[in-house]
Amino acid sequence: MFFHKKELQYLSKPDRPDPVFARQLQEVLGGQFGEISVAMQYLFQGWNVRGNGKYKDLLMDTGTEELAHIEMLATMIARLLEGAPVGDLEKAAQDPVIGAILGGMNVQHTIVSGLGAMPVDSMGNKWNAGYIAASGNLLADFRANLNAESQGRLQVVRLYESTNDRGVKDMLSWLIARDTMHQNQWIAAIKELEAKENVVVPSTFPKELEKQEVSYVLFNFSEGEKSATGRWASGTSMDGLGTFQYVQQPEAYGGKPNLNPAPFYIHNTLP
Amino acid sequence: MFFHKKELQYLSKPDRPDPVFARQLQEVLGGQFGEISVAMQYLFQGWNVRGNGKYKDLLMDTGTEELAHIEMLATMIARLLEGAPVGDLEKAAQDPVIGAILGGMNVQHTIVSGLGAMPVDSMGNKWNAGYIAASGNLLADFRANLNAESQGRLQVVRLYESTNDRGVKDMLSWLIARDTMHQNQWIAAIKELEAKENVVVPSTFPKELEKQEVSYVLFNFSEGEKSATGRWASGTSMDGLGTFQYVQQPEAYGGKPNLNPAPFYIHNTLP
Amino acid sequence: MFFHKKELQYLSKPDRPDPVFARQLQEVLGGQFGEISVAMQYLFQGWNVRGNGKYKDLLMDTGTEELAHIEMLATMIARLLEGAPVGDLEKAAQDPVIGAILGGMNVQHTIVSGLGAMPVDSMGNKWNAGYIAASGNLLADFRANLNAESQGRLQVVRLYESTNDRGVKDMLSWLIARDTMHQNQWIAAIKELEAKENVVVPSTFPKELEKQEVSYVLFNFSEGEKSATGRWASGTSMDGLGTFQYVQQPEAYGGKPNLNPAPFYIHNTLP
Amino acid sequence: MFFHKKELQYLSKPDRPDPVFARQLQEVLGGQFGEISVAMQYLFQGWNVRGNGKYKDLLMDTGTEELAHIEMLATMIARLLEGAPVGDLEKAAQDPVIGAILGGMNVQHTIVSGLGAMPVDSMGNKWNAGYIAASGNLLADFRANLNAESQGRLQVVRLYESTNDRGVKDMLSWLIARDTMHQNQWIAAIKELEAKENVVVPSTFPKELEKQEVSYVLFNFSEGEKSATGRWASGTSMDGLGTFQYVQQPEAYGGKPNLNPAPFYIHNTLP
Amino acid sequence: MFFHKKELQYLSKPDRPDPVFARQLQEVLGGQFGEISVAMQYLFQGWNVRGNGKYKDLLMDTGTEELAHIEMLATMIARLLEGAPVGDLEKAAQDPVIGAILGGMNVQHTIVSGLGAMPVDSMGNKWNAGYIAASGNLLADFRANLNAESQGRLQVVRLYESTNDRGVKDMLSWLIARDTMHQNQWIAAIKELEAKENVVVPSTFPKELEKQEVSYVLFNFSEGEKSATGRWASGTSMDGLGTFQYVQQPEAYGGKPNLNPAPFYIHNTLP
Amino acid sequence: MFFHKKELQYLSKPDRPDPVFARQLQEVLGGQFGEISVAMQYLFQGWNVRGNGKYKDLLMDTGTEELAHIEMLATMIARLLEGAPVGDLEKAAQDPVIGAILGGMNVQHTIVSGLGAMPVDSMGNKWNAGYIAASGNLLADFRANLNAESQGRLQVVRLYESTNDRGVKDMLSWLIARDTMHQNQWIAAIKELEAKENVVVPSTFPKELEKQEVSYVLFNFSEGEKSATGRWASGTSMDGLGTFQYVQQPEAYGGKPNLNPAPFYIHNTLP
């Protein structure tokens, strides 16, 4: 069950409106690695944890915080949109700033949301649940989380570089710091699980059932052998259970496939 | 530039047709973490590498191999679909096996693809590029790759548990082994970059510009303090640059937001 | 800012597992009018309210409750999935119950989410933000809300009719009651705004700027005149500002359009 | 069965081309609440009506008219696109008007549709059927229709405010008037059904089967009690069957959920 | 402008309900090559024709007919759904026919549409406008149309093979015949345009501006030379302007790409 | 199985960066008829061919070449993005070129991909598998291929007209030439299959089972009889098996549909 407090987790006030930047900021609200994605990802992972331990609590703590970040960004975007002009080519031709705004803003911010934030990314793509992962295997999922926080912090940093507005920069510096924490925390949780289970997910599948002769082999499918010089091409494997090998000329083990004809009632091309 | 050889990388022949399993197998061909996703993810990452070093080669080696895995799965699915029956309720009522097939199979395998594989997942969702990540920051992207290989191997293992067909199990044991390698290789590459750059992505953003007072803080937003017992709540942070803290009762730093009214021409509700 | 409590708003425990019903129940979790939709719709409307009055509080109260409903449904679905069998055609052929389950369940509940709930509908479509509305005009948006609660309650009632599980029915009776309240509350809010603004959205657009001669006309575009007998075809209009008229044979006022040829550099078919 | 007449329902001719406005106008053609949405929504509702009465006729009358509105907008957009320039940065740098157009227009209007309208919204999102509702329950569906006409008229009004082109404004004033009628007609139909069935959808579900103790309760899940002052928090409920109550501190009735471990073959994290 | 007549273009009445087949039939209503796709494709092509000649009339004639086909299929599906049972695992376990129905039907036909047709395909994917083409170049578009009618007729034929219901088969035999006509008509229109413009689209691009040395070359990128035996590998090209050639070992003309480093503010991995 | 060579098939180097054009060029990389579409379409068609003849080889030859075209475009886009500026309204106001870039570019090229190409179209829509066709019937599929190459070449030509950059134009002239070949080759393959099977797909469905009285009839559903003057309205049909007829006033053969009421448990509006 959730409770809401009207106060924001952190300040979210720009120095001045900027509808062009409002559209860019949508990326970290409603984009693939935006706050909606991490909120939904952590909450679904948390709800699906079987057992009530510290991982569930950590997921719910963090997922609930991400809801606060959606709220901060929604507020910031609404403020950046204040007084956004409307207009057509005539106005754009007269005033280059209006022209730049009409081109650079998300026009749905005027037509559809009435100067409010939307659950979309910076190109106007609607948020969809194909962005998130919750598999029931926590080592897999914490890697999804670490990835999301890495991509997300990278995007916030790029946005920080794109604006001179001190209010916006102040809020972004908060989000960047929280992503620092979240990367740190998922790394800590990953290390703990890796120490317990070894590094390959899922750790519960019997080694002897996989085709072990290719479990530690790098196949050179792209001409050039620079990849042979990496740590992944020789020495003990990262899971400590094998030895990396490099195969310069990969062979085909599967033969040429020859499919049987389809039954007549399918009306495929006859052979 | 690419070249194709008709031979498959590995055997892809089931003992007998099984349209119900064919539909399930689509998950690892055209699902969120299926072979199309990793192929496209590695190739786009590879094409976007700025510099021609070992990472680019590794990405192109692996992305090109994933194309071979798409091909193996497409072939296996086409064979599992051989002789798939068609029919309506009348047939289903007479023969429970036909009933089970009509329910359990992807009916587009008959109506649309003519007993061929499709770029869709096990529920028939079309593959879409919102599944993949290629950011230009390799540490972020290798984490995306490790996640994809973890989720992917987990799914293949679950499919392995779901069938008794020895031919299918043989092919899956190959894919499981390759995912073992791919998890190992991305871990190796990640460790190398982390050693060079430290663990927080992006490493190039100046520490002093983030709100450092919350960079290592776990906020307890979900009642219950089990998460306070984890490694992420105390001790030196994983990046070695701070100390984890636990805040039992998180405060609001942002005040209540109060948005200005919209201009009249927006026709929002008047305040 | 949000806080989470581990306790559920209401009981969410089935008498026994039922993966087929779990898939059906996804509709009201992650479907077009499911709990994710209303949560996101109310929260975005709330965040975008310009002014901090009772409507904003009502939206935040209700949006926050919907998060608890997502949680109840996610928990129920996870429990309905307990012990879901895996299997292929061979098993389905031997045991009609397994056949029915493999056909009737969402197979991603096994392969992808590991027996957890997903942000998808009953056919496996990913939730997407194209389902929600938040326009900044509260009368418009409360109508969206009333529609969502009407469609949603209808779906929950249909699910109630589809199961004999007393635990499931008990939880659904809670959700049905809450939807009764939510329909009532949005009707109350709508009536208040309609009394203040009149019924046509947006009320702020000057009457004389619309083509008033067709503002209260029903055009008979589908042969047959049964619709002429309705309240909408004669008498004073619902906004009290006009008189309904019925036009039996609608005319064309716009002439035949004749588009100019495209410039050569577009390479369209030459006229 | 349908018949088409080449004449447009109303004039659709701009004073001059304006590719920037053409892109904005796409919102009400192919957006969430555009003409394609209402046409498809009314027609599917009409086809699914069981009984051939006045509601079916009304739905088919109106759905068929909406096809004419798609046509008017498609024609207007094609005319606004006439002579749209093509170009790259070099041209944009030389001529700010070309820069504004390249930014503000939908570039697919040149590259893909050859200066023709497209079934997309103002941000280029493809129209999809997740926008529409047709449930078989007409009170629910007429609320969907009233919402669609409210959101739609609001958007057309905002577009009217955004242009100075008299030809465009003339056509928009027609569409605004028709939306006035459509809001009026759905209100009339809703009132009739509400009078017959009471206001809660579906009216056929037995009252005693819902958890009646929470059927008229407003839970204060967002701190602050402004919502307690509304009509929805006290007095007789809108359906006349209960009394609104306000609960200042909502309790959790559901206990902490504790999910059983997954079977081994799922390979989730072991508890 | 459009007019609707309540009569169907052709009979649409099954011998008996069959919710499993109803779901399959959705493919040709709301799938990639279903009736919604062809209706929208022809109408948008028609509206975008610049010039009012016979092609525009043909497109509007045919697009308008396709609306009637949507209606026939919607009616058939509603009838096939009559009396569709609802139920959970308990019922499915008791009665294999109910089990088959629950697996084989689209459960949204019960929960969402109330036994009505939906704008979705046989796997429940929502129809979207990414399925259609309207480019302004009629030779290109008529090829899209011929493809759509070919894929569509193939699917209807496969559905015809899947049922024993004489009412359904009767209606499908109508649709198959109409697709025979539509394939014939687009072939006739294509031949006319090809005779006028030659066969390569667009015909208006100056030959000397393309890299003519590879305009008629088949590159052997897939090992094995069976494709060298086809008409496309030798002899005069189909446009009569060149000679087909076969290149057994394709060369790379483009060198190894070497991308410059990104600016620092992008925070990519440093080279 | 596939192999990759670092060299590009053809040069892919612009004279200078141009982020606005980079966004436009995405259309033919990741749009509906871009290189990803044709690569995936040909490869899936090839993998699903039942029989190992020349058509399979041709599909695999061409599908593999299309992978090289994706690579060329990805490289070109990455180069066009070099040095793309970031910025907000303040910068846009100061410098019209920056304003034009911020409006005209895909802002995800900065925020998300770090100056790399993406699998999206020119409006930022993610590539999805709903764009492609692979039916198992090669005549149908080769028509899909001819359409894709026609729409694709048209789009590349329009892009060629939109830029003055000689490096870009040089690469586009390569792609245009290859599309010339691909249109020619699919025409050759189509003619061969048509000669063998006749022109209507599928050719294997018995003529007497379709409703032959309407197999060659053009119904005049759109007022005006210009379409009656075309080749498709009189004379021998293109398949040589019938005679085209024109019906000036199409009749309705299906009567008015009258659907039975839904069962009570569906809770539709009662009749």
Ligand SMILES: [Ca+2]
């Ligand atoms: Ca290599």
Ligand SMILES: [Ca+2]
């Ligand atoms: Ca906690």
Ligand SMILES: [Ca+2]
């Ligand atoms: Ca009528």
Ligand SMILES: [Ca+2]
């Ligand atoms: Ca409150």
Ligand SMILES: [Ca+2]
């Ligand atoms: Ca070959």
Ligand SMILES: [Ca+2]
């Ligand atoms: Ca006509």
